[in-house]
Amino acid sequence: MITHDRAFLDAVSTRIVELDRGVLRSYPGRFSAYEATKARELQDEALAQARFDKLLAQEEVWIRKGVEARRTRSVGRIARLERLREQRAARRDVVGKAKLELDAGMRSGKIVAELEGVSKAFGERTIVRGFDYTVLRGDKVGLIGPNGAGKTTLLKLILGQLAPDAGTVRLGTQIQVAYFDQMREVLNPEATLADTISPGSEWVEIGGTRKHVMGYLGDFLFAPARANSPVKSLSGGERNRLLLARLFARPANVLVLDEPTNDLDIETLELLEDLLTDYPGTVFLVSHDRTFLDAVVTSTLVSEGDGAWREYEGGVEDWLQQSRRAAALAAKDAAKAAAPKALAAPAPVAGPVAAPAPARRKLSYKEQRELDELPVRIAALESEQKALSEQLAGTALYSETPQRVAGVHARHAEIDDELMALLERWESLSGPAR
Template sequence: MALYSITGAQLAFGHVALLDNADFALEAGERVGLIGRNGAGKSSLLKIVAGLTAPDDGLVARQSSLNTVYVPQEPTFDPELSVFDAVALGLGELHAMLSEYDHTAAALADAAEGAAHDALLARLNTLQSSLEATGAWQVKTRVETTIAQLGLDAHARVGTLSGGMQKRVSLAQAWVARPDILLLDEPTNHLDFDAIRWLEELLLGFRGSLLFITHDRSFLDRVATRIVELDRGRLLSYPGNFTQYQERKAQQLEIERVENDKFDKLLAQEEVWIRKGVEARRTRSVSRIERLRDMRAQRAERRETQGNVRMDVAQADRSGKMVAELINVTKAFGERTVVRDFTATLMRGDKIGLVGPNGAGKTTLLKLMLGQLQPDAGQIRVGTNLQVAYFDQMRTQLDPEKSLLDTISPGSDWIEINGEKKHVMSYLGDFLFSPERARSPVRSLSGGERNRVLLARLFARPANVLVLDEPTNDLDIPTLELLEELLQDYSGTVFLVSHDRTFLDNVVTSVIAAEGDGLWREYVGGFTDWQIQRDRAAAIAAQRAPAPAEAVKEVAAAKRGGNRTVKLSYKEQRELEGLPERIAALESEQSTVSKQLEDGTIFAKDPQQGAALSERFEAIELALLEALERWEMLEAKQRGEAS
């Protein structure tokens, strides 16, 4: 028998039916991933299962004495609570007794001898007896163990914690309650890779039933034993993980398309028949006319699949071939070094993922790369003609009181995307916003809708460098997949900060990863490639680890040769000294030629000169790349790194 079931559920907001005669059941020990488009009603269904709200209609069945715990997408706590007290809230009445015991013991320690002291002592003895009878001391140990497992400070105030740490507190609070059914709404939001992996392991060992909403495809693949999709008001069940769901869903959509095509063809034939002349009307069949009415009603009630977001990036003029070069860059804040001795060359068209724990310094490294922050040591050269567009995970670029129209195109009804004018209402329609929604204030939007607005605003501005800070939060899977395709085809440079492992694998060409203690290292490939290379390097290092005596010798040898450099020839030294000036001259000429070519009028006035300038632009790019490579090679040779 199912722990929980709902049959014939109806739920609507306004004219939109979120649940349309939907059925759902949750069995013991299942781990069900709930997916669907933004605004489809997933969070509403989760709240119905949690008992926080009720459907408009439908039969709900729940086993008695069922302990159901719900963790919302954005948990809220009293900011003055300690982490221990916030987590212990999951114990219900036991928490109240434990809290009263602690406060009574503290008051007793400060109380003077007398009636008040005796009353406190009597109350403390009563509480102690009650706690021993209910086994609360073991429960207190469970709270302390859970807090330690999540890497939390039991004495810290919740209000001082980051979003990721507060999410851990809410998960710990749910965990100590030992629920029969655990309900999680976007549990991976604000968590870094290590925390997500920890959560996966925790849930894989969970003995109860799990129903969770997430758009993290890797998380779904690892955790889910069944996928339930909320699609056009119906709940469709697919056994297995997300990869298996994708295969079955594609087959189902194709069957649905074929059946709809057959139905529409038959309906069209019947409509032709009913409109025939007098002869046809004499021979009409009453049953056939009735069938036509039924078919018209069925067609009117059919809910089509929701269209996909349509995205296109407004491309700016190309940047210089080199976007940024960092040589032995170090940056510290107080006594904490965030970036230590980092060297990298970033070229136009690179798609770079920055990965590391929350607080590792990904934003700081980004600002250094773009020349927005000066290093404490080392050199940074930023390329020419960079036009940068930002996607901010905190959505601080959005004014909550402005309408979507004013947010995208203030003071104008038109925007221009790659030379083509488009009405802002039509452009917002590409991002699935109806005309009514387009006039609404930003504050009325859900998290996923705000992210779509931010993407629409971002892509409406010409740019050749995209900086995307957690763009995948709250986006549904179809929109994620479309954004992946857009970034794959984008000719500019992309800097991507994300904890979505599948998204990183599908977009980036290299990963710059935090290695601890301010050290960063670049790896070729996506997230999975980085993990493989990192694990392989760690295994090789472990195998080659020298014995203690050998290690001492190696350190001594390194100290003797650590400052040794390779002497360049006189010609190479002169070449190295002249390269910065040559590179600067090439970049200046490239900028001048680019400005002459950018509006296209040169080709109308003087086609030959336009063609010559185009050839010169390509020649400059080639020369610039060769000069940069030569400079890097000579610098490496001088440092003793060349082979």
């Protein structure tokens, strides 16, 4: 019996067979029993994953320690870390694939939009001039230009929401657009996380594929225990993560993301990168975060001023390289034309913009000092923890008072937390600029 009628299922079934992430599982009993067991399993899974993450994080702290510690690294421990990393990567894979099934709404036609000689001006100001452009299904397009260059206007033209002054825009078939705009999206602060994703149902259902909302929230790094908390209890970054979860639960085949990376932590950024990279539909991405753009886009639309827009294959780095090359060639040609007999001077390497920003954010003097001291603090905590582990493994400790034994246990656990906090600090200080 295959049905979406839960009341009916609950009344008649004696066994539920579930297909989740490509695995079939059988649960004896009625539908309500299955739901309870499933929620428990998801919770256990989240707990096991959290434990695993903690171990991995500790091992990452260890491997990242200074040169001195590096000499004493054990081969076995490094091999174990590599295995842990692989397991972690595989887990993300499963999640990514599961979501892809949810995302793939109805496919759009092969051509999403075709623009010919499109121009648009607001009063005296020309935003787009004589623009020819074709977007195909699956293109991931980055838009780059200073504030007010016309990125939003160009997007509206491409998606047929704004009529051009001149030229034609032909839209493809079956296009369903979903937007992610942190500034404008509104979340009901009183609604729960689960209700925000899938109002009135415990299931997220798109294109015939269903997933329990707890599991879906888990994919977006919300623990099952939080599914029934109100939106107002979330931090700003968590709200953005929830908006992303809602975006990917919509049956769209064209996603438009305007500055999606503001306020997202590293893990969510990676998740978003993976989601967008694997997303089978078309993506338009406006972002000032070059690393993020480079990771996701397959082509870039760049404002070259005065209504001129140009398409480059690849991401920001490719655009910079290509435009530097073009500028160098132009300079060479100009030099040749101006002074044909002069000795060939090295071509100036000039581009429309400066070289890419350094990958790491600029630290204040105080932060740099803190970062430099972190390995020492981590090493001290680890050697303290090692000494405690030895005491716990030996017999002498147990001839002392029970309070003393409990104290050693407690300090050992406390060091775990301190190490985690230092690792997080290390991540945030040494992470890329955003």
